[in-house]
Amino acid sequence: MHVAVIYVAARLVTTAMLLLAADLSGVGSRMGPDADLASTIVAWDGTWYWLIAYSGYPSQLPLTDSGQIAENAWAFMPVFPYLAQWVSLPFGQWAIGALIVSLAAGYAASLVLYRLLRLRLDSSATLWAVVFFTCGPLAALFQVGYAETLYLLWLFCALWCVLRRRYGWLYLLIPLMAFTRPGVLAFALFLALFGIWRWLNRRREHLGRREIIHIVTLGLLATVAGFAWQVVAGWITGDPGAYLSTELAWRRNWIPGDASFAPFEAFDAGIRFWFVTMWQLPLVWGYVAVGAGIVAIAAALLFLPQVRRLGAEIRLWSASYLFYLVLVFFPQSSIFRLLVPLSPLWGAVAAPRSRVWRIGVLAACLLGQWWWIYNMYALGNTAWQVP
Known part of the structure; x- marks a missing residue:
């Protein structure tokens, strides 16, 4: 009941902010001068998810005037747009289905996050962590056409299963994560590190043969699932590099010309872009x-x-996901959104018992939320205003 009250109150606050952002949207904004609340649902990546639900994925990759692969739907996974399309059938508008899925998944994710953190924290700290999660700077994701809240639901359930050593559900949750949003390879790394940690601590907590088989098998499943979408894209388009080429098309918005993919290369390119090209600072400062x-x-x-109070599992997941981002991600304004899978760390922020501290964090969350909504939706007209 407490989580429900927190979630509803948080969503009302976010709705007011989105309405204000739509009202402030002008000619130079991404949404234009006639924006309304519905415009925020299908803005930015929401448009791509709607396009997937409407027309599917292209069998032939589109090309730019220079002959390079252009931005296209293969950068986005299918579970969210098709689920939203199914939910929207009684209403006749995909945006309504997307809103319902995001809201429902966000509420379910909040409940699971509470259960997850309650294994390590007291009730007060756990509820405050949920407050920070639902009111955080990226809280608009709970009610726009993005796959984040659905992915967080699968992720939190998966982490809860690992903490409770209930591995059976992971055979379903891992494929769901893999086809909802990129990032399951980070979960594969997490399982590998978790397996090593369990082995090193086997005398403190019994490690049986069955659990070893589960951890190894699930790690392999997460690895295969992490590359599956690349295989699907290559098979349907006839281009084995279709997915990576599509992802690189977005990077060319910041760095024109040819781009390639190699581990850590994108992150290094981002450091060079921001510190040298944009801020005109020495490259060594960036490093x-x-x-x-x-x-x-x-x-x-x-x-x-x-x-540390959150437990080794959440810490290992956080380290794995951060390493994954450094390995593959080109850092730009979307980095704030891509950090949302680290939300279990809100438990550490909520752990201090000081009421002044918690209210201060909540105020910072709300200010950050408005800053993000205003820049990404009311404005959204420069390179660093992309959600």
Whole structure:
């Protein structure tokens, strides 16, 4: 009941912010001067998900005037758009189905997050973590046509299963994650690290043969599932590199010309783009800043008492996902959205019992939420205003 009240209140606040952003949207905005609340649902990637539900995936990759592969639907996974289409059938509008799926999945994810964190924290800290999660800077994702909340539902359920050692459900949850949103390869890494951790701690907690088989098999399943969409895209289009080429098409919006994919290459290109091209700073400053950030995050995951209280599983997932982002992601304004799978760490933020601290964090969340909504929806007209 408490989670329901928190969720409804949070959604009313976000709705008010989205309405205000739509009202402030002008000629130069992505949504235009006639925007309304429905415009926010299908804005940005919501348009791509709607296009997938309406016309499916192209069998022939579109090309730019220069002959390079253009942006297309293969960058997006199928579970969310088709589920939203099915839900929308009684209403006749895909946007309504997308809103219902995002809202329902977000509420279910909030419930599971509560159950997940309650295994490690007291009730007060857990409820505050849910408050921060539902009111956070990226809270608009709970009610727009993005796949994030559905992915978070699968992810939180999967983490809960690992914490409770109930591995059977993961055989369903891993494929659902893989075909909802990119990121299941990070879960494969997490399972590998979790397996090593379980082996090292087998004397403290019994590690049986059956559990070993589950962890190894699920790790292999997550790895195969992580590459499955690339195989599907290559098979249907006849181009084995269809998916990666499609993803690179988005990077060319920031770095024109040819682009290639290699581990860590995208992240390095991002450092060069932002520090040298955009901010005209020495490249070494970028490497020092990123290196210092990595060291600080690693120290927090290893030593910060509030984070350690969450347990090894959540810390291993957080490390795995961050490593995955550094491995494959070109850092730009979408980085804020891509950090949402780290939401279990809200438990560490909520752990201090100080009421002043918690209210201060909530205020920062709400201010951050408005900043994000205003820039991405009311404005959305520069390179750093892409959700």
